Amino acid sequence: MKHTYLHDVLPFLRELEREKQKQFEAYFRTAPLWLMDLFQSEVMEAGITFIRENEPADTIFFVARGRVKATDYRVSGIAYDFMKPMNLIALGGMEVILGQDTYQTTLQTETECIVTKLPRAQYEKWIYSDTEAFRTEARLTCASLLEEERRNRLYLFLEGADRLAVLFADWFEKYSKNEQLCINESRQNLADETGLCLKSISRAIKKFQADDLITKKGNQIWINEKQYRGLKRTVDEKIGSV
Incomplete structure (x- = not known):
């Protein structure tokens, strides 16, 4: 029933490949209906900066289609990519897990993207009251950070x-x-x-x-x-x- 409702509130899911649909269904498997009613989706053109480092982390983003890049501007003013989330990751979820009030990096669309947004306060209320949801987000966040660190170690040598x-x-x-x-x-x-x-x-x-x-x-x-x-x-x- 929830999968059907998820596709109702996010109708673009029906146009995505089945693997991406499964990612959304798995992530929001235990999500309450009131949370799904808060989804807001939009199409972003390439080159749009939608998260800025040190700004209030008040929104959680999910990229349904397209690619985004994270950029660090702190090294001699040079921008370079250090992360490309490819699986379904709650962008802003790491800040929730770590208790950070501001975003820790800058994110920009690399291609045209379909992005779904949730208010942080309601997202936080859900995962803090749902052990399985919290565990899922913690696992995905850790996996992403471990992959990033693995590549950084390789590049060091x-x-x-x-x-x-x-x-x-x-x-x-x-x-x-x-x-x-x-x-x-x-x-x-x-x-x-x-x-x-x-x-x-x-x-x-x-x-x-x-x-x-x-x-x-x-x-x-x-x-x-x-x-x-x-x-x-x-x-x-x-x-x-x-």
Whole structure:
């Protein structure tokens, strides 16, 4: 019954792939109807900053479709990406779990996004009164932070092409379909993801192409299962030597 009501209050769910629908259904499985009645959804264009670091964390956001990026402006005034939530995560939920009154990072839409919002006070009332909901949010928050820290540790020891290999292998594991991954990212986005300069990205792509670890088709990069294993083997060898 609740799944039906969830689709009624969030009609765009019916247009999403089944995996994303399941994420919403699982997250809000125990949510009361009064909370669902508070959902507000909107379509945000790419490039919209909807959460700003140090501003009051009074709204919880869920990205139903599209991608967002988190940016840290504190290092010499340079913006760089350090997180891309891909699964259903309560953006602002970490602040609730940690008891923070202000957002801890800045979030911007990278593509056009469908975003659902809830007032923090009512969201907080729900998860603090629902043990299962609190446990779900704590698990997702910890998993996201652990993944971020894992990548940061790898990048601490790896340089140049090896950082890009980590990123490509990670994306293949998460987003490949039928043993194929298509990467349609600009070199600037790849630089933002890895902390490398554009020249290093270009050199790494040329090296991967020469070693048959990627296939270039126009502006797209394609990776098949065999190439993924080659990238992963390269990364594992480097990690084992540090």
